[in-house]
Amino acid sequence: MTGDELNLRVDALTTQTRRFKALIGDFFRLEFKRVRPKWGPYEVVIQIERCENSPVHDVDNVAKAVLDALTGVVFHDDSQVERLLVTKVMGERPRISVTARPMASAKVSEIA
Template identity: 80%
Template sequence: MSGDELNLRVDAVTTQTRRFKSLIGEFFRLEFKRARPKWGPYEVCIEIERASATSSQDVDNVAKAVLDALTGVVFHDGSQVERLLVTKIEGERPRISVTARPMKEVRILEDA
């Protein structure tokens, strides 16, 4: 945790989403006992790194497991996530990196 931003790296990936969700949830319950979820809009970035020999995970299943695990720890409800970026890359080992932070106001300028 750095201020309101959470950075997390999980050095394992499983194709069993339920197992993954329970592992991350248990980690949060043990390591973030004093963390209080906050209200307001959030953005979450998830990077799924996989070795070339490992089976591929569905990005939507991994994202759902991560968001469910963050609920009640970082934010109160998954509906607070207004921006979600999930990227799958090939790397040296199976791993998932997560960054969750309050949204900053983003303004889109229209062409005049």
């Protein structure tokens, strides 16, 4: 956590979206006990890294699992997310990187 911005990297992927959601949710409940969810609009950026032999994930399923895990920790409800960017790239190892921040501190970027 940096101010109101959350940066998270999960160095693992599982083919079971429910398991992934539970793992992230448990992590937040244990590590961020004193963090209170906030109101207002949010931007969430998710990058899914995969290797040649790693399982293929649907970006919408990963996004749903991440947003569900952040609900009640970062924001009160995932309906507060007004901007969501999910990308899937080839990388060094299977992992997911997540940035969640209030829209007031989010920089607007144009996608060409």
